[in-house]
Amino acid sequence: MAVEAFAKTNLMEDIDDDDDMPLVFKRSSTTSKQNQSNSSSQKQDGRSGRQVPDVRSPNGQSSSTHKVKTAASSKASPAVSPLTNPKASPLSSRTSPAPNSRTSPAPNSRTSSSAGNQAKNVNQQSNIAPKESKQVVEPKSEPNDEAEDSEDDKPLSARVPSGLSKSNSSHANKVLGASTSVQKSRPPKKEDSDDEIPLASSFQMKSNAGASTSKFSSSEEVKPKIRQNGLPSATVLSKRPPGEVKSAAQASVKKPRLSDASTPVSSKQPSVKTEKKTEDDDDDVPLSQRIKKAVTSASASASKASSVKKATKVVSSSMKKTKKKLKKPKYSKSSKLQPSSGDGQKWTTLEHNGVIFPPPYKPHGVKILYKGKPVDLTPEQEEVATMYAVMLDTEYLTKQQFKENFMNDWRKILGKNHVIQKLEECDFTPIYEWHQSEKEKKKQMSSEEKKTLREEKLKQEEKYMWAIVDGVKEKVGNFRVEPPGLFRGRGEHPKMGKLKRRIRPNDITINIGKGVPVPECPIPGQRWKEVRHDNTVTWLAFWNDPINPREFKYVFLAASSSLKGQSDKEKYEKARRLKDYIEGIRSAYTKDFTSKDPVKRQIAVATYLIDKLALRAGNEKDDDEADTVGCCTLKVENVEPVPPNILKFDFLGKDSIRYQNEVAVYEPVFKAIQQFRSGKKGGDDLFDKLDTSKLNAHLKELMPGLTAKVFRTYNASFTLEQQLTKLTQGGELADKVAVYNVANKEVAIICNHQRTVSKSHSVQISRLNEKIDELKAVLEEFKVDLARAKKGKPPVKGADGKAKRNLTPEALQKKIDQTNVKIDNIERQIETKEELKTVALGTSKINYLDPRITVAWCKRHEVPIEKMFNKSLLAKFAWAMDVEPSFTF
DNA sequence: ATAATGACTTGTGTTCAGAGCG
DNA sequence: CGCTCTGAACACAAGTCATTAT
Incomplete structure (x- = not known):
C-alpha cells in the first residue's frame, strides 16, 4: 500500500489529482432483470382508500371538476396536457387545472392557503385553456407509428408547453413538430447558429474546447473527436445508440474495467500528484475538479464565502490553458468521475474518522405539572418530557396518534406506577417556556459569541467531515449521529410520536478500508458494533433505525463527492438513453392498451401513466407506514374516469403530498381504467395484477437498465431543455434567468414538487x-x-x-x-x-x-x-x- | 414467486447565516 | 447599522430498486 501513503500526503495538502490514467468511463450497468417485491399485500384497502377522501374533505376542497377553474393552482394541471394528442390540441390537455392544494393531513397545513394564488393561476390557465376538455378526446391512435405528430409520443413536457400556447391545434402541431425534430435530430440549423454565436462570446466556451474535449471523450465515448468546440455538427453524434450498445456490453465486461481503471488510478494518482505542480496545477486540472477543490479548501479554511467566486474564477481562467492537456487524458482523476466498476466495487481505499455523537443530555430541572402540581422526574424521564414540551406549538400535538405513541413510550420510562398516568393531566408549559427562553438567550448572544461557538463546534467536527476515498479527500454527508427525539413522520404516520432513542456506538457498524486505522470510538468505554471492509458499498457507517429496526440509517459521502457524482451522471445518461427508446416504448404500450392479456394491459396503462404524468412507481407499503400510493399502488378510488375520456386523479403520494390532476387520455386507456375498476371497491388496487417489480422487469426488457423512475428524470430534463429552447430569447440577464425559472417551474409542476x-x-x-x-x-x-x-x-x-x-x-x-x-x-x-x-x-x-x-x-x-x-x-x-x-x- | 433485506435516491421542513433594506 | 427576510445548509423521512433468502 504505498499508495496509501501517497494518498495521505495528498490529502493533507489537498493536492490535485491529476493522474495519468486514461479515463475510462463506463457505466456499470447492473441491470439484472428481476426483482421482487411483494405484490400481494393489499391490506389497507378499505381503510386506506378511505383515508384519502376523508382527509381531503375536511379541507373543503373537493376535487370536483369545477375546481379546475376555480382552483387554480397551476401545478397539477400542466401535467395533464400530455395526453392529448396533437390534433386534439394541447389545450385540452389542461382540462383541469387541478388545484395543487395538498391535502395535508400532515402537520403543515398546506391546504389552507391556496386561495391567493389560485387566482393567478386561474388567469394563467385561463388563457391557456379555455378550451376545455372537449377536444381532448382525440384518441387518435396513431400515436406511435407516426410518432411525430402525435403528441402522445412526446413526453409530457412537450405537451405542456403546447398547452400553454393558446393557439389551437395547428399551432400546437407546429410546436410539436419543432420540438420533435429537435429531439430526434440533434442539430437542426437552429442549434448551429446558436452554437456559433454564443461560442465566440461566452467565456466558457474556450475552456471547453480544449479541455472538455478530452474529458468528454473519456466520459462519453463517442464524442471525443467531434466534440471540438462548438462545431455544429458535432452534436449529432451525441446520439445515444453507441452508448447503449456499450452499456449493454459493459454489463458483462465489468470486472476488467475495474481493474484497469480504478486500480491504476488510485495507485498512480498519488504518486503523480505529489508536489510537482504547485501553483500551476490548477490549470491542468479539469474544471470540475478545480471547482471542487476550491470549494473544499475554502470551506475547510473557513472562508466559505469566497469559495464560490474562486471556483468560478478558476474556471474561467483555466479555460485557456486547458489545451495543453489535451493529449493526455490525465484528468481522469478522482475528483473527476471515475468509472464505476462493473463488478460493484465502489472504492479501493477508504479512510475516515467515523461519526460524531450528540452530547449527552443535560438535565434542566424544570418541572412539569401533573394535575397542577410539580413532578420530579429523573433525567431520563425529563429528557423525554422535554422532547414533547418543545413540540407544544406544532401540529403534532393535535394528533391523537402522536400523543398516544408518545405516552406509550414515555410510560415505559416513567414506570408502571409513576404518578403520571395520563397525558391529559400533564402540563408541559414550564419546560416549553424554559426552552423558549433558552432559544431567546441564544438569539441574543452577540455575533462574536456566536462565532466563537461556531468555531468551536467546527473544530470538534472537523475530523469527521472528511473521508479519503482512493486517495482523494471527500466531504462526508451526514457524519452526525441522529439525536434522540420524537419521531416526526409525515402525513398520518402510525408511528408518529414514538421515542427515537439515543444511538450508541454499539449500534453502529463502521465500513472502512482494510489496513487503515479504525476510527476510535468517541465514547469512552464503548465500542462499535462491528467494523466491515466492504468496498462494494459506499456507506461509511450505519445503524438500525430505532423506529423501524429493520431499516437502516446510513452515513454516506456528500453530494459533491465523485462517488455520488459518478452515479448522478450515470443516472442522467440512462435517462438520455431512454430518449432513443421512448418512441418504441410508447408505441408498444399503446398497442397493449387493448391486449387480451390483463397483465399486459395493466402494465401498458401503468407505464403510460408513469410516462405521461411522471408518477412514481409505487411500491407496496406496510401497515405501519403512512398510507400513500404511487402508480402501481393506486386504488380504485384514486382514479375517477369521467366520460368521455377524462381521468381524475386524487391521491396522497410520497410524503403524503396530495396529487390532484385531471387528464384527458386516449380512449383505450380510459376504457382500460374503467375495466380495471369494475367489480372492485374504492380501496382495492387499481392494478391488481401488477407491482413495481413486475413493472420494472418489463421495462428492463424494453431498455437495459430501465426502471420506472427513469421516466421522471427523462421527462423532467426533457421538459427543461425543451422549455428553455422555446422560451429563451435574448434580452437582459435577468430575463434569461426568469426564463430559466419558468422552465424550472414547469418541471416542478409536472413532478408535483x-x-x-x-x-x-x-x-x-x-x-x-x-x-x-x-x-x-x-x-x-x-x-x-x-x-x-x-x-x-x-x-x-x-x-x-x-x-x-x-x-x-x-x-x-x-x-x-x-x-x-x-x-x-x-x-x-x-x-x-x-x-x-x-x-x-x-x-x-x-x-x-x-x-x-x-x-x-x-x-x-x-x-x-x-x-x-x-x-x-x-x-x-x-x-x-x-x-x-x-x-x- | 414472494418476502426480506439492503443500499441508495428523492423530498420536505427547519435552522441558520448573511444579503439586502430602511 | 441594526433588522428583517431569504435562500442555503442541514436534518431526516420516505421513496425506489436490486439482491438475497425462503
Whole structure:
C-alpha cells in the first residue's frame, strides 16, 4: 500500500489529482432483470382508500371538476396536457387545472392557503385553456407509428408547453413538430447558429474546447473527436445508440474495467500528484475538479464565502490553458468521475474518522405539572418530557396518534406506577417556556459569541467531515449521529410520536478500508458494533433505525463527492438513453392498451401513466407506514374516469403530498381504467395484477437498465431543455434567468414538487401591495406636478408641507416613467411570489434536471452559471461543468 | 414467486447565516 | 447599522430498486 501513503500526503495538502490514467468511463450497468417485491399485500384497502377522501374533505376542497377553474393552482394541471394528442390540441390537455392544494393531513397545513394564488393561476390557465376538455378526446391512435405528430409520443413536457400556447391545434402541431425534430435530430440549423454565436462570446466556451474535449471523450465515448468546440455538427453524434450498445456490453465486461481503471488510478494518482505542480496545477486540472477543490479548501479554511467566486474564477481562467492537456487524458482523476466498476466495487481505499455523537443530555430541572402540581422526574424521564414540551406549538400535538405513541413510550420510562398516568393531566408549559427562553438567550448572544461557538463546534467536527476515498479527500454527508427525539413522520404516520432513542456506538457498524486505522470510538468505554471492509458499498457507517429496526440509517459521502457524482451522471445518461427508446416504448404500450392479456394491459396503462404524468412507481407499503400510493399502488378510488375520456386523479403520494390532476387520455386507456375498476371497491388496487417489480422487469426488457423512475428524470430534463429552447430569447440577464425559472417551474409542476406556504407569505404580499399604493400616490403627485410644470406653475407641496424643487417637465416625465417601472417590478414580484408559493423549484434542480442542460444553456447565453447553481449545486455538479455549449439532452 | 433485506435516491421542513433594506 | 427576510445548509423521512433468502 504505498499508495496509501501517497494518498495521505495528498490529502493533507489537498493536492490535485491529476493522474495519468486514461479515463475510462463506463457505466456499470447492473441491470439484472428481476426483482421482487411483494405484490400481494393489499391490506389497507378499505381503510386506506378511505383515508384519502376523508382527509381531503375536511379541507373543503373537493376535487370536483369545477375546481379546475376555480382552483387554480397551476401545478397539477400542466401535467395533464400530455395526453392529448396533437390534433386534439394541447389545450385540452389542461382540462383541469387541478388545484395543487395538498391535502395535508400532515402537520403543515398546506391546504389552507391556496386561495391567493389560485387566482393567478386561474388567469394563467385561463388563457391557456379555455378550451376545455372537449377536444381532448382525440384518441387518435396513431400515436406511435407516426410518432411525430402525435403528441402522445412526446413526453409530457412537450405537451405542456403546447398547452400553454393558446393557439389551437395547428399551432400546437407546429410546436410539436419543432420540438420533435429537435429531439430526434440533434442539430437542426437552429442549434448551429446558436452554437456559433454564443461560442465566440461566452467565456466558457474556450475552456471547453480544449479541455472538455478530452474529458468528454473519456466520459462519453463517442464524442471525443467531434466534440471540438462548438462545431455544429458535432452534436449529432451525441446520439445515444453507441452508448447503449456499450452499456449493454459493459454489463458483462465489468470486472476488467475495474481493474484497469480504478486500480491504476488510485495507485498512480498519488504518486503523480505529489508536489510537482504547485501553483500551476490548477490549470491542468479539469474544471470540475478545480471547482471542487476550491470549494473544499475554502470551506475547510473557513472562508466559505469566497469559495464560490474562486471556483468560478478558476474556471474561467483555466479555460485557456486547458489545451495543453489535451493529449493526455490525465484528468481522469478522482475528483473527476471515475468509472464505476462493473463488478460493484465502489472504492479501493477508504479512510475516515467515523461519526460524531450528540452530547449527552443535560438535565434542566424544570418541572412539569401533573394535575397542577410539580413532578420530579429523573433525567431520563425529563429528557423525554422535554422532547414533547418543545413540540407544544406544532401540529403534532393535535394528533391523537402522536400523543398516544408518545405516552406509550414515555410510560415505559416513567414506570408502571409513576404518578403520571395520563397525558391529559400533564402540563408541559414550564419546560416549553424554559426552552423558549433558552432559544431567546441564544438569539441574543452577540455575533462574536456566536462565532466563537461556531468555531468551536467546527473544530470538534472537523475530523469527521472528511473521508479519503482512493486517495482523494471527500466531504462526508451526514457524519452526525441522529439525536434522540420524537419521531416526526409525515402525513398520518402510525408511528408518529414514538421515542427515537439515543444511538450508541454499539449500534453502529463502521465500513472502512482494510489496513487503515479504525476510527476510535468517541465514547469512552464503548465500542462499535462491528467494523466491515466492504468496498462494494459506499456507506461509511450505519445503524438500525430505532423506529423501524429493520431499516437502516446510513452515513454516506456528500453530494459533491465523485462517488455520488459518478452515479448522478450515470443516472442522467440512462435517462438520455431512454430518449432513443421512448418512441418504441410508447408505441408498444399503446398497442397493449387493448391486449387480451390483463397483465399486459395493466402494465401498458401503468407505464403510460408513469410516462405521461411522471408518477412514481409505487411500491407496496406496510401497515405501519403512512398510507400513500404511487402508480402501481393506486386504488380504485384514486382514479375517477369521467366520460368521455377524462381521468381524475386524487391521491396522497410520497410524503403524503396530495396529487390532484385531471387528464384527458386516449380512449383505450380510459376504457382500460374503467375495466380495471369494475367489480372492485374504492380501496382495492387499481392494478391488481401488477407491482413495481413486475413493472420494472418489463421495462428492463424494453431498455437495459430501465426502471420506472427513469421516466421522471427523462421527462423532467426533457421538459427543461425543451422549455428553455422555446422560451429563451435574448434580452437582459435577468430575463434569461426568469426564463430559466419558468422552465424550472414547469418541471416542478409536472413532478408535483410542492412546499408549504410560508407563514409570512400573506404579510409579504400585503406589504408589497402597500408599496405599490405608495408608489401610485407618488405617481399621481408627479402627474399633477407635470401638468403644472407644463403651465409654468411650481409643484404642489409635498405631504410634509415642504416645497419641492422645481423640475422641468422632462425631468418629471422621467420620474413618472421610473415610478411606473418600479410599480411594474413590484407587481411582477407579487405575481411570481404567488405563483411559486406552493411550488418547490429546488427538488427538481437537485434531483431531476441534468445539470449539463443548464450549463450548456448558460454557456450559450452567457449567463454565469452561478446565477443558476448555488455553491452546493456547483460542487455537486462539478462533473457537468465542462460540457460543450452545444450539449443537448 | 414472494418476502426480506439492503443500499441508495428523492423530498420536505427547519435552522441558520448573511444579503439586502430602511 | 441594526433588522428583517431569504435562500442555503442541514436534518431526516420516505421513496425506489436490486439482491438475497425462503
